[in-house]
Amino acid sequence: MSSEFKIPGREAARELGWFRAHRWLLARRVTQLSVLLLFLLGPWYGLWIVKGNLSSSLTLEVLPLTDPFVLLQTLFAGHVAEMTAITGALIVVAFYLLVGGRVFCAWVCPVNLVTDGAAWLRYRLKIKGSPRFSRSTRYWLLVMVMAVALATGSVAWELLNPVSVLHRGIIFGMGMGWLLILGIFLYDLLVAKHGWCGHLCPQGAFYALIGKLSWLRVSAARREKCDDCMDCFLVCPEPQVIKPALKGAPRGIGPVIAMSECTNCGRCIDVCTKDVFQFTIYRPLQAKHRTSKQMEVTP
Amino acid sequence: MADSGNSFSPARRRFLADTARTVGGVTLLGMGVGLFARQAQSLPAYALRPPGALTGGDFLAACIRCGLCVRDCPFDTLRLATPGEGVATGSPYFVAREVPCEMCDDIPCVKACPTGALDHALTDINEARMGLAVLVDQENCLNYLGLRCDVCYRVCPLIEKAITLEAQHNPRTGKHALFIPVVHSDACTGCGKCERACVLEEAAIKVFPLELAKGELGHHYRLGWEEKRKAGGSLVTPDEEHRYNLPEGVRYEHEGRGLIEEGEEGDTPFPANPLETLNRRRDNP
Numbered sequence: 001m002s003s004e005f006k007i008p009g010r011e012a013a014r015e016l017g018w019f020r021a022h023r024w025l026l027a028r029r030v031t032q033l034s035v036l037l038l039f040l041l042g043p044w045y046g047l048w049i050v051k052g053n054l055s056s057s058l059t060l061e062v063l064p065l066t067d068p069f070v071l072l073q074t075l076f077a078g079h080v081a082e083m084t085a086i087t088g089a090l091i092v093v094a095f096y097l098l099v100g101g102r103v104f105c106a107w108v109c110p111v112n113l114v115t116d117g118a119a120w121l122r123y124r125l126k127i128k129g130s131p132r133f134s135r136s137t138r139y140w141l142l143v144m145v146m147a148v149a150l151a152t153g154s155v156a157w158e159l160l161n162p163v164s165v166l167h168r169g170i171i172f173g174m175g176m177g178w179l180l181i182l183g184i185f186l187y188d189l190l191v192a193k194h195g196w197c198g199h200l201c202p203q204g205a206f207y208a209l210i211g212k213l214s215w216l217r218v219s220a221a222r223r224e225k226c227d228d229c230m231d232c233f234l235v236c237p238e239p240q241v242i243k244p245a246l247k248g249a250p251r252g253i254g255p256v257i258a259m260s261e262c263t264n265c266g267r268c269i270d271v272c273t274k275d276v277f278q279f280t281i282y283r284p285l286q287a288k289h290r291t292s293k294q295m296e297v298t299p
Numbered sequence: 300m301a302d303s304g305n306s307f308s309p310a311r312r313r314f315l316a317d318t319a320r321t322v323g324g325v326t327l328l329g330m331g332v333g334l335f336a337r338q339a340q341s342l343p344a345y346a347l348r349p350p351g352a353l354t355g356g357d358f359l360a361a362c363i364r365c366g367l368c369v370r371d372c373p374f375d376t377l378r379l380a381t382p383g384e385g386v387a388t389g390s391p392y393f394v395a396r397e398v399p400c401e402m403c404d405d406i407p408c409v410k411a412c413p414t415g416a417l418d419h420a421l422t423d424i425n426e427a428r429m430g431l432a433v434l435v436d437q438e439n440c441l442n443y444l445g446l447r448c449d450v451c452y453r454v455c456p457l458i459e460k461a462i463t464l465e466a467q468h469n470p471r472t473g474k475h476a477l478f479i480p481v482v483h484s485d486a487c488t489g490c491g492k493c494e495r496a497c498v499l500e501e502a503a504i505k506v507f508p509l510e511l512a513k514g515e516l517g518h519h520y521r522l523g524w525e526e527k528r529k530a531g532g533s534l535v536t537p538d539e540e541h542r543y544n545l546p547e548g549v550r551y552e553h554e555g556r557g558l559i560e561e562g563e564e565g566d567t568p569f570p571a572n573p574l575e576t577l578n579r580r581r582d583n584p
């Protein structure tokens with residue numbers, strides 16, 4: 001097994017070319033930044049295609065989109081929202097039900113840029129050690145967020161939620177919000193590897209729950225070709241989801257990554273020199289009975 | 300537990316300990332978040348919520364801090380609080396002295412709100428209660444000093460309803476009047492235009508959030524005169540007109556006219572309106 005500080009993706013870049021070894025990463029960065037830019041066109045250039053922020057927005061004056069995680073908090077805080085927000089949340093939920101809940105994390109959330117940056121730097125600075133704590137802490141935090149909303153009668157988490165603080169901050173003014181984001185960056189860099197997004201963020205946990213039934217998945221379709229280079233495990237922000245899919249053949253598990261913590265970021269596809277992984281369409285409810293219909297998706 | 304057989308296996312014990320630790324830590328964090336949220340619930344005196352904002356803490360239950368109200372305000376009145384400000388992070392507010400609310404007829408901020416944190420039932424901007432103007436500094440207000448500034452009164456969109464000028468005797472000069480701006484809470488929307496317009500270095504009239512600006516009677520208080528009006532008569536002892544021991548032909552009038560000699564009514568040397576006296580002197584010198 002390779003050392004912990006092997007930089008994942010180096011080999012793929014050498015063998016397959018830099019672009020091929022970063023195509024999903026590039027697609028993801030372009031998407032993240034485009035979403036951000038769409039929101040910024042208004043305040044910067046007066047081009048109001050999208051108004052608002054990730055918590056709730058209005059596109060082209062007709063399409064409402066609302067973050068279901070934030071809206072759920074208002075419900076727990078005792079407020080039943082107007083139809084606009086409810087419609088917006090339903091549209092968002094429907095979308096992520098199809099493409100995978102944590103697609104929000106990998107393709108939209110601005111904090112992902114920060115935590116991915118920390119993970120990237122961690123490898124290069126060879127920072128060792130990370131306290132072991134459960135990745136399901138985030139589900140407890142999700143329960144806590146809703147409990148606090150219920151107890152205080154206010155959307156308390158939104159005072160601190162790094163996702164909204166960063167996104168709203170970039171668009172409406174950051175204030176002292178940078179400190180919080182810096183804190184998350186340093187925490188992920190120095191304290192816990194994939195600490196925030198992989199263990200704690202209740203919003204990511206919420207979207208993972210939405211993703212339980214989603215159709216778009218990554219599959220280790222050609223897992224028999226795996227040469228155990230470990231690059232996918234190293235690059236993946238949620239490596240625990242890969243193992244059953246990649247190594248489950250003897251037990252009849254996989255090859256589709258069924259755990260909804262997978263963010264569909266596609267980095268495993270990028271870094272694999274053996275081309276083991278691919279995106280696939282999966283019907284979780286039928287999966288138990290027949291093998292999933294597979295379709296290759298390329299950017 | 301029954302299926303595992305040995306509930307004291309080290310793995311299970313570790314699992315239980317880990318879970319307990321996680322739950323403990325998360326609970327502690329939750330209490331911290333809760334306390335922080337409690338503190339963030341109070342609104343500083345300078346910050347006013349947009350028109351139609353739900354009251355009594357309901358606003359912070361409903362507002363998801365999307366800023367759509369901010370975007371649709373044509374006068375850039377509203378802004379979202381940033382972390383570290385005194386106002387709950389991300390929630391919309393305005394500062395009257397900087398940019399007041401122009402009280403748009405179509406209330407675009409309320410229409411833009413997707414959650415109803417700004418109550419869509421508000422359709423007449425005159426019914427908005429963003430705050431209440433209070434003439435806080437009665438020492439420096441120019442009208443209190445006896446000058447005729449009147450600016451707050453003039454700019455008020457509800458002039459003569461939300462602010463009136465009440466004439467009073469000016470004891471300093473002894474012969475002039477003071478025109479005291481008086482705000483009426485049944486009409487003032489708290490738009491902040493008066494505070495914005497006050498000509499002093501620091502405004503003498505300020506708009507405060509309602510809970511700061513308004514007192515509240517004890518709920519068991521009953522105003523005798525109103526109860527009487529409602530009941531159509533005194534509720535305690537029947538009213539009887541008070542009688543004074545006055546010489547015949549003279550009576551006392553309580554509503555301001557004082558002593559009246561019955562026969563000469565309307566022909567007193569000094570009628571209630573002083574102008575009449577002056578005119579009479581001119582007419583028959």
Ligand code: SF4
Nearest residue numbers: 105109111197201204
């Ligand atoms: S886990 Fe949370 S912070 Fe990380 S990408 Fe997902 S939503 Fe954003």
Ligand code: SF4
Nearest residue numbers: 372400401402403408
């Ligand atoms: S009523 Fe008009 S001026 Fe006042 S806050 Fe709303 S949009 Fe802005």
Ligand code: SF4
Nearest residue numbers: 362363365366368412
């Ligand atoms: S539009 Fe409504 S939910 Fe959005 S920030 Fe304004 S008051 Fe809050």
Ligand code: SF4
Nearest residue numbers: 455487488490491493
């Ligand atoms: S805040 Fe001032 S200007 Fe606005 S309605 Fe009240 S008294 Fe008038």
